Amino acid sequence: MLTKQKSLTAQELYESLKNIRVGGTVCHYSLKKCAEFVPVINEINELKEQLNAVILVHSYVSPEIVYGVADYVGDSYALSKNALETSADVIVFAAVRFMGETAKVMNPEKEVLIPTALDGCTLADSINAADVRRLRRQFPNYTFVCYINTTAEVKAECDVCVTSSNVYKIVERIPNDKIYFLPDKLMGQNLVNEMHVRGVHKTISYYTGTCYVHEEYGEEQIFRVRCEYPNVKVVSHPECNPAVVANSDFVGSTAEMLGFMRETESKEFLMLTECGLSSRLQKEFPDKKLVGTCTLCRYMKSNTLEDILRVLKDPAPRDRVVLDETVRQKAAKCIEAMFAYTRQ
Numbered sequence: 147m148l149t150k151q152k153s154l155t156a157q158e159l160y161e162s163l164k165n166i167r168v169g170g171t172v173c174h175y176s177l178k179k180c181a182e183f184v185p186v187i188n189e190i191n192e193l194k195e196q197l198n199a200v201i202l203v204h205s206y207v208s209p210e211i212v213y214g215v216a217d218y219v220g221d222s223y224a225l226s227k228n229a230l231e232t233s234a235d236v237i238v239f240a241a242v243r244f245m246g247e248t249a250k251v252m253n254p255e256k257e258v259l260i261p262t263a264l265d266g267c268t269l270a271d272s273i274n275a276a277d278v279r280r281l282r283r284q285f286p287n288y289t290f291v292c293y294i295n296t297t298a299e300v301k302a303e304c305d306v307c308v309t310s311s312n313v314y315k316i317v318e319r320i321p322n323d324k325i326y327f328l329p330d331k332l333m334g335q336n337l338v339n340e341m342h343v344r345g346v347h348k349t350i351s352y353y354t355g356t357c358y359v360h361e362e363y364g365e366e367q368i369f370r371v372r373c374e375y376p377n378v379k380v381v382s383h384p385e386c387n388p389a390v391v392a393n394s395d396f397v398g399s400t401a402e403m404l405g406f407m408r409e410t411e412s413k414e415f416l417m418l419t420e421c422g423l424s425s426r427l428q429k430e431f432p433d434k435k436l437v438g439t440c441t442l443c444r445y446m447k448s449n450t451l452e453d454i455l456r457v458l459k460d461p462a463p464r465d466r467v468v469l470d471e472t473v474r475q476k477a478a479k480c481i482e483a484m485f486a487y488t489r490q
């Protein structure tokens with residue numbers, strides 16, 4: 147991340163972004179493009195101070211946001227913790243709407259603003275609160291575990307929230323041998339396999355949702371890349387299918403993948419996840435090489451600098467996260483249960 151400064155120049159931004167090829171190899175940053183970004187970045191950074199605002203940015207969001215205006219960049223768990231701990235009056239959450247909702251659940255007194263142009267995502271949209279109530283009638287003695295990529299209404303109907311960085315640990319610790327996991331089918335299958343590997347005996351049922359970014363990867367892609375790059379390390383996200391997970395060298399949340407790449411001596415990586423992580427590799431580990439491809443998440447990439455500036459200056463009603471108080475309190479219990487299990 148750039149060191150905080152009053153005013154950034156186009157040349158400084160260009161130096162920071164020039165090694166990034168968004169989407170693997172195609173789009174790169176020019177000095178001209180950086181000159182267009184810089185006035186917006188500087189205005190956002192000034193407004194942030196005036197309003198005592200903090201900008202939380204998921205690693206999948208575009209690099210000019212990550213390296214231009216973010217106060218914190220991370221995975222969904224780290225950002226939820228940042229939201230819980232911040233003393234700012236205003237939180238701008240550049241990610242997806244439901245991550246902004248989680249910040250609001252934990253901070254009812256703060257203004258939470260979301261610049262994303264699209265609501266939800268394929269995974270979060272796969273289930274609603276009525277579906278969960280129906281499932282609870284169908285699976286009466288189960289503990290309902292929901293992935294963080296769900297709306298506040300869905301969390302309000304569940305017992306414990308999890309993220310990709312703590313799902314296995316939490317399910318292992320839940321004192322019930324009947325678990326219903328939602329909404330990600332592939333993560334549910336990976337959860338079943340991982341509990342088997344760990345010798346944890348639980349009956350695990352799961353829902354049918356998928357993330358369109360991660361479900362598209364297949365094991366044959368890994369085999370092809372390994373033929374050409376025998377020393378490549380394959381890293382993937384637990385939203386990928388079990389065959390991909392089984393053939394990866396490391397599986398984890400976005401933050402855990404970066405941690406693995408930082409610590410390993412290896413120099414070549416195939417990253418089966420959203421392109422934002424490839425951008426972070428290119429920028430933060432210039433001696434390491436990205437091979438193969440990545441996929442853009444249209445929801446995460448719908449955040450723009452212009453929209454961040456707009457929500458800080460003059461938020462429209464849809465930019466503000468507003469939650470029903472009963473839903474908020476129930477969702478807070480579900481999220482607090484995640485923090486409690488993680489602390490154990």
Ligand code: 13P
Nearest residue numbers: 221222223309310399400
């Ligand atoms: P993380 O929990 O790794 O941040 O993942 C969130 C996400 O949206 C993955 O698709």
Ligand code: SF4
Nearest residue numbers: 267268269357359443
């Ligand atoms: Fe949703 Fe997948 Fe995009 Fe994550 S990467 S926000 S799960 S569509």
